[in-house]
Amino acid sequence: MVNIPVNAEIQAVPIQAGSAQGDAAGGESTMARIPGGPAEFDKIGPRLKAMLRAARYHGVELDPNEFRAASAIPAAADLSQWAQDAGMWSRAVRIRWSHLLRFQEAGPVVLLFNDGGAALLTGASAERNIVFLKSADAPDDGEAVAIDELRLSQVWTGEALLLRATRSYVAADAPFTLRWLAELVRLESHALRDITIASFTLSVLTILPPLIVMTVVNKVLQFNSVSTLVLLSAVIAVVFAYETLLGHARRLIINVVGARLDTKLQLHVFSRLLRLPLDYFERHPAGETMYHLAQVYRIREFLTGKLLSTFLDMITLCVLVPVMFYINASLAWIVLACAVVILLIILAFLRPLRGRYQRVVDAETWKSAALGETVVGIKTVKALGLEPQRKALWDERVAEAGKARLAFGQLASWPQTLVTPIERVMVLGTMLIGAYLAMNDRTGYMVGGLFAFMMIAQRVAQPLVGLARLVEDYEEVGAAIGEAASVLNRPLESSSNSAGLRPKLVGEVVFSDLTFSYIATKTPALDRVSFHIPAGSMFGIVGRSGSGKSTVARLLQGINRDYSGFLKLDGVDLKEINLRHLRQGLGVVLQDNFLFRGSIRDNIIAGRPGLTLSDAMRAAHLAGAQEFIERMPNGYDTYIEEGSPNLSGGQKQRLAIARALIHDPTILILDEATSALDPESEAVVSANLMRIASGRTMIIVSHRLASLTECDNILVMDQGKVLDVAPHATLLERCALYRQLWSQQNRHLDGRHGRPVAVPPRLV
Structure with a gap:
């Protein structure tokens, strides 16, 4: 102390x-x-x-x-x-x-x-x-x-x-719009200020070479002044050296700004993606979502490339255009007139190009959806021999995308075709007109001015054309922002991470007159459901397919919150509880669990990276996974590839149970967790259920009634309604549906001899 x-x-x-x-x-x-x-x-x-x-x-x-x-x-x-x-x-x-x-x-x-x-x-x-x-x-x-x-x-x-x-209201909750992107750029104001100063200085320095050329033609060549030539050579050397160093520094700053914008943009996109509700991913193909989010890279290239270069070109124009008018106003007006004509041509094609480009976006979206669906379901494709059908679908999607891109490209070529001769007039036309004016100039100074004007005009013409084409690029980027926003601007699971209460979780669950319907369905998945789960008890949920068993588990996890009635956890309405706090107090094991690429130990402690190998071993022992892990060549360091090809279904399931137990959850939900297991693996998991359930509330959703006989109470559901809630023995006596399901699943034991089904004794 x-x-x-x-x-x-x-x-x-x-x-x-x-x-x-x-x-x-x-x-x-x-x-x-x-x-x-x-x-x-x-x-x-x-x-x-x-x-x-x-x-x-x-x-x-x-x-x-x-x-x-x-x-x-x-x-x-x-x-x-x-x-x-x-x-x-x-x-x-x-x-x-x-x-x-x-x-x-x-x-x-x-x-x-x-x-x-x-x-x-x-x-x-x-x-x-x-x-x-x-x-x-x-x-x-x-x-x-x-x-x-x-x-x-x-x-x-x-x-x-x-x-x-x-x-x-925080930046992470702001909608993904052009305004948000502008605010992102504004945060780099200090770096942009340095870039502006450097660009303005470089623009001033670009004036000197044309003026020096004009002086060489008008003074040195006309009067054979060697001393002036030496002085101009020294000035050029100093200007070139300074311009080189300043240009290098500006490029370094631009790279830093680009990297910072890119990093912030990608962090924001991934953060928003993680906060989207699960039902969004269930309704939209993975390929579609990935294609829309891929448009962020086009936005990034526009921000750090075209937009930034045009911003720098604007600074150059602010310096060079007045000098052009100073040298020769007539030729300067010709250059500006050509730039305005180019801008008008591009504006005229914007609306039809927008429609064609939207068709390209739609076709590419469906193409990406087909690709993503095939990759995700490749096991089913191989097992059922669906390669020809998927290839036919892919060929159709590729053809549609190619046709849309061809139509867009044909229309997009017309502005370029019309703009090209005008660009030539800006450079060559002004040179010819300037030559004519120089021939009729009696002072003799027009020749040097023409050389200077042509050098400046070449530097001005490209930024003017680029500024006109920025409007066209902005349209494409606007479409890309819309595509990304169609994903990122979806309603999030919560307004912020801090929203909601963080009560101490004990494990008592109460459903009271709860009704819930999925989107675009009229029949409720749960209809006025009411039941009570005491803290620390084992609770089973059974019923036919579509009876609402898994919906109960989804509501407990906060995946869907738009229900009527009440769902209370330890006396607190679940809608008022912070989602992150809620899910960290839950352990969930699904029928088909996903294991991440990495070692077995990393997968077990995925939710608690700070834990050690001993913690992983303790959870694996509790889940009955320790015996097969220790038989593997590298034990807990065994590497799991994507899709877990080196693990059986039962092994994957036991690892998923260990992963759910690693943070000692208050409530453990097994949603059809044993339905895909082989008898041996199911026996191992079932033997450990009593140990796993010790000190926590366990909710087991299963269609196998034999795995629920040790539950304190079993909820029987049918068509979204509660039929009965009681222990196994009581349900066999008074619930017809439960008795029917039990007989169907156990007829192989005694049906051949015509004996009645024996009720297994409950373990005390």
Whole structure:
């Protein structure tokens, strides 16, 4: 423990700041469930305690189970990320004493001490040159301690964490539009300012070579002035050297800005994609979604390429156009007139090109959907010999896309055809007219001016044409933004990560008069469903196909929230609970589980990367997966390829159960988890069910009634309605549908001898 002594002039008690050992113990305890009561609060370290108190001040309840400790002493970056994951704004900083004195009316600031302890800065007095600190262990109504700079500097070197609640409207929640992209570019204003200054300077330097050429023709050649030629040569050397260095620096800045914009754009896109609801992915093919999101790369190229280069060209035009008028106004008007004609031609073709391009987008979308569907379902294609049918579909989609692109290309070639002669007039036409004017010029200075004008005109013509074509490029990018927005601007699962309550989960579930219908269906999937699952019990759900069994599991996971009636978890309406907090308290095992590319250990601890091999082994043992993992050549380091070809269905399922158990969930949902298992694997999983269910609520959705006989209660559903809720033996006596299902599944045991079906005894 660290004592901060207090000056005799300041009447205050010493602050007791926790040590690193306390945090180490706290970090270890976060591997288990910490509901958050007083006893559990005392088990965690001072740094986590300080973060919890600071977050509560802003109305956010952090969960110690979500903290991922990279070391025994929690680092500032890890603590900041923990708060950000909970939906707060957080930043790890290093600040000075003078900065602390400015926090007079702000919320608590977490100060991290050198020994691993922490305290809360609750106020400051610049007049008295003191700050007020509160220990992480101090009661909520405890008074803060006044500390001066000398005493604080003995244990603190400036490391701190700033926290506040996230504002209701953040950039991550903004719709994906051109306005959002413009705001993204505006954030790079400092770099763009440097690029503008460099571009303006380079534009000024581009004036010098034409003027020097004009001077050489009009002065050096006409009067044979060698001294002027030497002076001009020296000026050219200096200008070229400066132009080379400045151009190199500008390109470096442009690359940095492009990389930053690209990174922010891709991070935003992936973040929005992860927050889309599951039903969106169920209704849209993966290939379609990937094609729409691929348009982001076209947007990125426009922002960092065409748009930026046109912006720089505009700076060049602002400098060179006045010089053109200064040299020869008549020729300058010709160049501008040609540019206006090019712009009008492009504008005339925009609307028909827009329609043709939309047909290209639609055709490419369907083509990508066919490709993605074939790749995802390749096992079915191979098993059923569907290669000819899929190839015929692909040929049709390719033909449609090719036809659409051909039609678009034919129309798009007309603006280029009409613009090409006008571009030639801008360069060659002005040269011919300028030559005619020079022949009739009696002063003799027109020849040098013509040379200078032609050099400048070549530099001006291309930006003017590029500026006109920017409108055409903008139309294509506008379409690309619309395609990406069709995915990214879908309603998200929650308005922000911080939305919703974070109650302590115990495991009690109550459905009360709940009705739910899927989109575009009239028949409700659940019709006035009511039942109660006590905390810590085993609860089974059975019924015919389409009876609503899996819908109950979906609603519990918060996948669908647009239901009527009530679904309460530990007395709290599930709609009010933060989705991330809810799903971290759930463990879900599906009938067909996806394993990620990586080692077996990485797949088991996927939801808790900070856990160790021993944690993975414990979860694997509980799921009955340890015996086959240890038989593998590399054990827990065995690499799993995409699609898990080196694992059987039963092995995949047991790994999925281990992955669901790794974070010790309050509620475990097995949604047809054993239906695809072979008898041996099902026997292993069933033998471990009682151990798995210990201390948690287990909900088993299954059509195999034999796996539900040990459940405390079984819910029988039919056509979205509840028929009965009772233990296995009771249902056999009073529920006709349950008795029928049981007889159908067990007739092979005694049907041949005509004996009645025996009811297996319940294990106590």
